Amino acid sequence: MDPIVAKYDKKQAALLPVLHAIQEKEGIISQESEKAVADYLGIPVVHVREVISFYHLLRRKPQGKCHFAVCQTTSCALLGGEEMIEYLKQKLGIQPGETTPDGKFSFSVVECLGACEIAPMMQCNEDYVGQLTKEKINEIIKEYQ
Numbered sequence: 237m238d239p240i241v242a243k244y245d246k247k248q249a250a251l252l253p254v255l256h257a258i259q260e261k262e263g264i265i266s267q268e269s270e271k272a273v274a275d276y277l278g279i280p281v282v283h284v285r286e287v288i289s290f291y292h293l294l295r296r297k298p299q300g301k302c303h304f305a306v307c308q309t310t311s312c313a314l315l316g317g318e319e320m321i322e323y324l325k326q327k328l329g330i331q332p333g334e335t336t337p338d339g340k341f342s343f344s345v346v347e348c349l350g351a352c353e354i355a356p357m358m359q360c361n362e363d364y365v366g367q368l369t370k371e372k373i374n375e376i377i378k379e380y381q
């Protein structure tokens with residue numbers, strides 16, 4: 237039996253770990269993979285799509301080498317998050333959901349990441365960056381260029 241699925245009483249419960257494994261191997265979760273996972277776990281493909289849409293760490297299209305996920309929820313918004321989102325748009329020349337032409341940067345706007353104590357904050361790939369400022373954004377961009 238598949239070692240991921242073997243950890244769960246019900247096959248369907250392995251959905252998230254299976255999706256993460258696919259993304260880790262292929263970089264994205266394609267439509268073909270969505271269908272294959274649905275067939276494999278015996279669940280509707282629409283359920284797989286809903287889960288991918290809900291979890292911002294799961295993606296259908298390639299992201300930049302550095303992906304910014306900026307929190308737009310209340311604590312972050314009140315402490316300057318909106319200004320940081322506008323700054324990223326201007327600095328990178330892209331809108332949320334897009335990737336720069338050189339493939340280095342992408343950015344999305346997300347809901348609370350559970351780190352309100354360091355608001356305003358964002359994730360840069362897996363790392364949390366808190367008390368976000370334009371200077372911190374500039375440093376990260378410089379690091380990835």
Ligand code: FES
Pocket residue numbers: 307308309310311312313347348349350351352353355357
């Ligand atoms: S409101 Fe931004 S991390 Fe919670």
